[in-house]
Amino acid sequence: MKLAEYSIDALEQLHGQVQAEYLRLRERTLSINMARGVPSSEQLDLSNALLELSLAGDYLAEDGTDCRNYMGQQGLPEARRLFAPLLGLPAEQTVVSGNSSLALMYDCLAFAMHNGFPESSMPWQQEPQTVAFLCPVPGYDRHFTLCESFGVRMIPVPLLDDGPDMDVVRRLVSEDSTIRGMWCVPKYSNPTGTVYSDEVIEALASMQTAALDFRLFWDDAYTLHHLTSDAIEISNIYQACVRHGHPDRALVFGSTSKMTFAGAGLALFGSSKANVEWWLSHASIRSVGPDKLNQLRHVRYLKDLDGLKSLMDGHRKLLAPRFSAVLHQLDSHLRPFGFASWSEPKGGYFISLNILPGTARHAVALARAVGVNLTSAGSCYPHGHDPLDQHLRIAPSSPGLSDLEAAAQAICTCVLLAACERLISK
Amino acid sequence: MKLAEYSIDALEQLHGQVQAEYLRLRERTLSINMARGVPSSEQLDLSNALLELSLAGDYLAEDGTDCRNYMGQQGLPEARRLFAPLLGLPAEQTVVSGNSSLALMYDCLAFAMHNGFPESSMPWQQEPQTVAFLCPVPGYDRHFTLCESFGVRMIPVPLLDDGPDMDVVRRLVSEDSTIRGMWCVPKYSNPTGTVYSDEVIEALASMQTAALDFRLFWDDAYTLHHLTSDAIEISNIYQACVRHGHPDRALVFGSTSKMTFAGAGLALFGSSKANVEWWLSHASIRSVGPDKLNQLRHVRYLKDLDGLKSLMDGHRKLLAPRFSAVLHQLDSHLRPFGFASWSEPKGGYFISLNILPGTARHAVALARAVGVNLTSAGSCYPHGHDPLDQHLRIAPSSPGLSDLEAAAQAICTCVLLAACERLISK
Numbered sequence: 001m002k003l004a005e006y007s008i009d010a011l012e013q014l015h016g017q018v019q020a021e022y023l024r025l026r027e028r029t030l031s032i033n034m035a036r037g038v039p040s041s042e043q044l045d046l047s048n049a050l051l052e053l054s055l056a057g058d059y060l061a062e063d064g065t066d067c068r069n070y071m072g073q074q075g076l077p078e079a080r081r082l083f084a085p086l087l088g089l090p091a092e093q094t095v096v097s098g099n100s101s102l103a104l105m106y107d108c109l110a111f112a113m114h115n116g117f118p119e120s121s122m123p124w125q126q127e128p129q130t131v132a133f134l135c136p137v138p139g140y141d142r143h144f145t146l147c148e149s150f151g152v153r154m155i156p157v158p159l160l161d162d163g164p165d166m167d168v169v170r171r172l173v174s175e176d177s178t179i180r181g182m183w184c185v186p187k188y189s190n191p192t193g194t195v196y197s198d199e200v201i202e203a204l205a206s207m208q209t210a211a212l213d214f215r216l217f218w219d220d221a222y223t224l225h226h227l228t229s230d231a232i233e234i235s236n237i238y239q240a241c242v243r244h245g246h247p248d249r250a251l252v253f254g255s256t257s258k259m260t261f262a263g264a265g266l267a268l269f270g271s272s273k274a275n276v277e278w279w280l281s282h283a284s285i286r287s288v289g290p291d292k293l294n295q296l297r298h299v300r301y302l303k304d305l306d307g308l309k310s311l312m313d314g315h316r317k318l319l320a321p322r323f324s325a326v327l328h329q330l331d332s333h334l335r336p337f338g339f340a341s342w343s344e345p346k347g348g349y350f351i352s353l354n355i356l357p358g359t360a361r362h363a364v365a366l367a368r369a370v371g372v373n374l375t376s377a378g379s380c381y382p383h384g385h386d387p388l389d390q391h392l393r394i395a396p397s398s399p400g401l402s403d404l405e406a407a408a409q410a411i412c413t414c415v416l417l418a419a420c421e422r423l424i425s426k
Numbered sequence: 427m428k429l430a431e432y433s434i435d436a437l438e439q440l441h442g443q444v445q446a447e448y449l450r451l452r453e454r455t456l457s458i459n460m461a462r463g464v465p466s467s468e469q470l471d472l473s474n475a476l477l478e479l480s481l482a483g484d485y486l487a488e489d490g491t492d493c494r495n496y497m498g499q500q501g502l503p504e505a506r507r508l509f510a511p512l513l514g515l516p517a518e519q520t521v522v523s524g525n526s527s528l529a530l531m532y533d534c535l536a537f538a539m540h541n542g543f544p545e546s547s548m549p550w551q552q553e554p555q556t557v558a559f560l561c562p563v564p565g566y567d568r569h570f571t572l573c574e575s576f577g578v579r580m581i582p583v584p585l586l587d588d589g590p591d592m593d594v595v596r597r598l599v600s601e602d603s604t605i606r607g608m609w610c611v612p613k614y615s616n617p618t619g620t621v622y623s624d625e626v627i628e629a630l631a632s633m634q635t636a637a638l639d640f641r642l643f644w645d646d647a648y649t650l651h652h653l654t655s656d657a658i659e660i661s662n663i664y665q666a667c668v669r670h671g672h673p674d675r676a677l678v679f680g681s682t683s684k685m686t687f688a689g690a691g692l693a694l695f696g697s698s699k700a701n702v703e704w705w706l707s708h709a710s711i712r713s714v715g716p717d718k719l720n721q722l723r724h725v726r727y728l729k730d731l732d733g734l735k736s737l738m739d740g741h742r743k744l745l746a747p748r749f750s751a752v753l754h755q756l757d758s759h760l761r762p763f764g765f766a767s768w769s770e771p772k773g774g775y776f777i778s779l780n781i782l783p784g785t786a787r788h789a790v791a792l793a794r795a796v797g798v799n800l801t802s803a804g805s806c807y808p809h810g811h812d813p814l815d816q817h818l819r820i821a822p823s824s825p826g827l828s829d830l831e832a833a834a835q836a837i838c839t840c841v842l843l844a845a846c847e848r849l850i851s852k
Contacts, residue, residue: 036496044494051494051719052480059477068470068477068687070462098524100713107712110536114576125551142711149711150540261494264719285568285575286533287526291720293477293690 002338003356003419015420021413022366030371032407037190037349038398039262039315040322046314047260050301055293058300067292073284074276079266079295085305086223087252088236089270095279098290101255101267105217106146108251108269111282112180112215113150118278119248120213124180125150133217134172134182136164138352138380138391140190143183143219147382154382155179159192163200170207177210181217187234188222191380191393192352193345198235205240205249216241216250222348224312225258227320230346238271247272256298258349259311266298319349322396326351326408333412339419351394352380353411359418360389366414372407428764429782429845441846447839448792456797458833463616463775464824465688465741466748472740473686476727481719484726493718499710500702505692505721511731512649513678514662515696521705524716527681527693531643532572534677534695537708538606538641539576544704545674546639550606551576559643560598560608562590564778564806564817566616569609569645573808580808581605585618589626596633603636607643613660614648617806617819618778619771624661631666631675642667642676648774650738651684653746656772664697673698682724684775685737692724745775748822748830752777755834765845778806779818779837785844786815792840798833 075096084094132153158165186196241249256265343352360377375393378386501522510520539551558579584591612622667675682691769778786803801819804812
């Protein structure tokens with residue numbers, strides 16, 4: 001029976017049962033972290049060959065660069081050639097950088113705030129009106145924190161099944177010239193798993209914007225991170241932008257952190273020639289260049305795109321059962337009550353769980369109290385504010401399978417308990 | 427005979443000889459880069475063991491951190507313990523970061539511009555008057571470029587034999603509250619090799635500043651980079667600042683780029699607890715953290731401070747003869763003419779050469795035309811402007827010994843030719 005159809009008596013009876021279950025949970029000593037999209041140690045083991053890969057006598061790049069020495073802001077040619085297809089850009093327009101794609105996004109925003117883009121009339125921070133970014137929600141909390149830290153106004157837009165609601169987006173960007181950017185995680189989006197459709201990508205590339213220096217911050221973080229045998233491909237944003245006369249619109253980011261080693265991989269950036277030159281000119285003031293030895297190690301280890309895809313198959317085999325385990329628990333324990341819904345992602349790192357409005361914060365607190373650490377409620381919204389207080393982000397990658405089942409079951413209990421309490425107190 | 431004492435006839439005769447020599451140089455095809463302080467491949471060879479160091483089965487830090495995974499903004503405990511003595515700070519107040527100390531300095535300035543330091547009344551960029559930095563000259567061009575990029579006003583102060591001219595510094599910082607920072611390369615300074623005396627360091631720590639949030643950007647880049655057996659030690663700036671009631675004054679930076687591999691080493695930062703917390707809070711918005719595997723590799727390879735010092739001995743053995751070779755040429759070919767003077771550094775990467783005022787730009791151009799690439803004239807001054815146009819920076823580290831002798835001889839010829847032309851045209 002759906003929870004909405006429960007009489008008050010039935011509700012109270014259910015509440016008693018769920019509370020008893022919750023008390024039993026308190027007696028177990030779970031300690032399971034599902035807060036962040038962190039690879040498991042089994043996933044990291046897949047790349048252990050990288051730990052023993054010797055570069056002795058083998059430290060020259062193909063262009064003769066001694067990778068033990070300074071220089072080379074854009075990254076090694078062979079690394080750019082290997083990773084360019086991930087971004088959908090030519091190697092000449094690809095940057096292979098340090099260990100953090102978030103840092104690349106941060107720097108792009110920082111350089112824009114301080115200097116503007118080549119065609120900007122002034123640095124964004126000098127604009128008389130605060131600049132704004134469109135933020136499809138739910139989205140990635142670190143994107144939002146980044147905007148917050150630069151005082152960029154965030155305008156939430158709904159994320160539909162095929163990408164951001166383009167009616168809303170089109171209207172906003174055409175009317176409001178303070179809107180200078182938009183966050184997009186176009187494939188297996190964090191946290192919903194959403195895949196942008198060809199139509200949405202075409203619309204993002206073609207739409208007219210009131211701001212002349214509008215940028216898509218295109219965080220293609222999960223491009224090869226499939227959870228099914230359906231290796232979904234999406235449209236090439238750069239080519240679409242070029243086709244529609246907006247070659248400088250898309251800043252495309254990628255990372256090998258969830259391919260090889262998290263935080264010890266390579267960060268990727270690609271865009272128009274003008275944008276790459278702009279980035280290089282500012283980045284070279286900050287630093288002499290990235291660690292090229294790690295780039296060489298990655299190229300020697302991965303070899304080519306096939307090497308990368310076969311590595312990603314290994315990740316899929318470890319991740320898919322974890323997602324299934326969580327989805328199975330949700331299905332068994334929450335589906336019957338009819339008030340919750342969740343994503344069944346075909347890739348990426350997260351399950352999005354929508355529960356009874358007004359209960360997300362409480363459910364997260366209940367889970368934390370029994371040793372299941374979830375992402376803070378609201379974190380997938382600008383300023384951490386989920387207007388309906390109903391969204392939870394579940395990150396199943398890191399815990400082992402049995403922990404994961406226990407954790408997912410515990411989450412169901414907490415979600416149900418929060419719902420009962422809410423409905424009874426009404 | 428000193429050039430100043432030459433009759434016009436004698437000058438013209440000398441000019442003819444030097445010009446003939448210069449023409450012979452043009453016929454040789456030198457191609458020698460002395461523009462930047464870049465380690466030679468022999469120096470890099472010293473750390474080749476790092477290229478084959480395997481971390482297989484050995485990727486856990488002493489606190490159990492899996493270095494293949496995310497997290498750990500401040501760096502590994504064992505890396506902080508190893509490098510803290512270089513900064514003269516406790517390990518708890520030391521950050522071991524990515525591959526670029528310049529990036530750490532950039533970020534500190536960027537965070538200050540955007541947010542201010544903890545005790546700042548507002549972000550530096552919101553101050554009604556442009557903030558300023560004191561810049562001892564000649565100094566490091568990348569420091570100045572960094573100020574320039576943030577629109578920080580640069581006030582040159584003379585660098586004397588024992589450090590910045592403290593009479594000037596004291597007066598300026600006590601009167602002008604827009605002065606918020608000062609660049610210091612306290613040991614074997616770039617480019618003069620200057621070592622700050624205990625008195626200067628004490629004065630920098632104790633002086634009263636009109637600005638409450640004044641910071642010393644203490645770039646201790648060459649702390650172990652001795653060129654003689656005299657391993658000079660300087661006063662501990664942090665402790666001096668604490669002693670004088672200014673615990674937050676010094677931001678201390680270091681790097682292993684010129685110890686292990688250039689651009690693939692580790693960047694170091696240390697300061698008061700408050701400053702480190704401030705840095706961590708902002709850095710964690712930009713990135714999840716540094717590459718910890720490279721930290722682990724460095725710790726395994728260097729082992730301890732003795733390991734580091736013995737590595738630095740190896741560098742000294744390669745660098746000292748290179749410096750001697752250049753100094754010998756200057757002594758033979760320029761000393762007799764009495765118009766040039768130069769530093770004889772006991773450490774670091776550069777020789778500072780002062781030539782006839784008004785001829786530095788021309789001399790650099792002459793050298794470039796015969797295949798000897800020097801740092802652009804003026805680059806050791808804010809905005810690239812050497813008011814006397816007389817300073818050259820020579821970087822002897824990278825070329826081989828025979829190239830170096832040829833290059834140094836060519837530089838003497840160019841310097842002398844520029845001087846003759848200048849004096850004749852007067």
